[in-house]
Amino acid sequence: MANIQGSFGRIRVFEDFLGSCVNQTPTTTFTNLAGSLGAISVSSANTTLAGTVDEPGGVLSITTHTDDDDNCAIFAGVFKPADGGCVMEARFKVADVTTASVYCGFSETLAVTTPVMPAEYATATMDYNGSGSIIGAIFDPDATTDDWRTAFGDAGAIVSGATSGGKRAYQTVTNDYWQIVRVEIGADGDGYVYVNGKLIEKVANACTTTDIQHAVLMVENRSGASNVLEVDYFYAEGGRDWTDS
Numbered sequence: 449m450a451n452i453q454g455s456f457g458r459i460r461v462f463e464d465f466l467g468s469c470v471n472q473t474p475t476t477t478f479t480n481l482a483g484s485l486g487a488i489s490v491s492s493a494n495t496t497l498a499g500t501v502d503e504p505g506g507v508l509s510i511t512t513h514t515d516d517d518d519n520c521a522i523f524a525g526v527f528k529p530a531d532g533g534c535v536m537e538a539r540f541k542v543a544d545v546t547t548a549s550v551y552c553g554f555s556e557t558l559a560v561t562t563p564v565m566p567a568e569y570a571t572a573t574m575d576y577n578g579s580g581s582i583i584g585a586i587f588d589p590d591a592t593t594d595d596w597r598t599a600f601g602d603a604g605a606i607v608s609g610a611t612s613g614g615k616r617a618y619q620t621v622t623n624d625y626w627q628i629v630r631v632e633i634g635a636d637g638d639g640y641v642y643v644n645g646k647l648i649e650k651v652a653n654a655c656t657t658t659d660i661q662h663a664v665l666m667v668e669n670r671s672g673a674s675n676v677l678e679v680d681y682f683y684a685e686g687g688r689d690w691t692d693s
Contacts, residue, residue: 451690459686459687460683461524462682465508465679485524486522488523489519490518495510506681507679508678512677513674514669514672514673516672517668518669518674519563519666520563521664521665522682523662523663524662525686526661526662527661527684527686529637529655529658529659530658531635531687532635533635534632534663535685536552537684538628538629538681540627540680541625541626541678542623542624543676545623546589546670547671549590549670552665552666553584553599553663554584555580555581555662556579556580556582556655557580566586566601567582567614569586571590571591572613574586574597574613578604579604580603581601582600583641584631586599593616594621596617596643597613598610598617600614600639607651607655609651609652610649610651615649626680628645630642633654636653637653637656637657639651661686663682665677
């Protein structure tokens with residue numbers, strides 16, 4: 449029997465945060481944030497989500513707890529690249545870039561009890577924390593030189609063909625400054641990472657095409673103080689699996 453296909457082959461999530469997530473508290477299991485988005489966090493009871501009323505267009509404000517390594521992730525998915533590729537994009541800014549790390553991109557693994565940053569960069573070394581594939585961009589103030597860097601990993605190691613330690617974006621990273629990260633995975637498994645409209649790195653065969661991926665934007669403290677990540681929009685898209693079973 450031939451596969452039956454309907455009219456909606458693409459799965460799209462676009463959230464502009466126009467009030468539907470005000471005053472929610474993410475949990476360590478799952479919180480329906482807005483529409484098809486979810487939120488999880490470490491020290492969830494002390495992480496707050498609120499609407500921002502002093503800027504137009506809908507802005508989600510995420511305030512982390514004060515402990516070092518406390519974090520919060522908003523996410524959508526999962527998507528399978530083999531079903532026609534997938535893409536995600538977010539626009540966001542951080543109140544204090546000297547004390548917060550941000551990851552934006554795809555991650556095959558995403559713990560729903562104690563979420564972990566898919567990648568971290570300290571001094572001049574990239575660590576790939578996820579057990580599955582990772583394709584995204586990471587900013588980490590623990591780096592000797594502050595900048596966005598690409599992260600292409602799988603099974604805790606760098607993907608063949610990717611730049612060792614991540615490729616620098618050479619972008620301005622300052623407090624309260626809007627950034628845009630876009631990450632694409634082709635149906636062939638090739639990965640593309642863009643920062644502020646600039647293609648930073650393409651890696652062929654960056655993941656196995658059947659690896660299912662979460663689209664993730666995540667902030668994590670790098671000191672004993674809370675931080676604020678403001679998100680203007682979050683977009684993710686992938687193909688539908690039309691198999692019969």
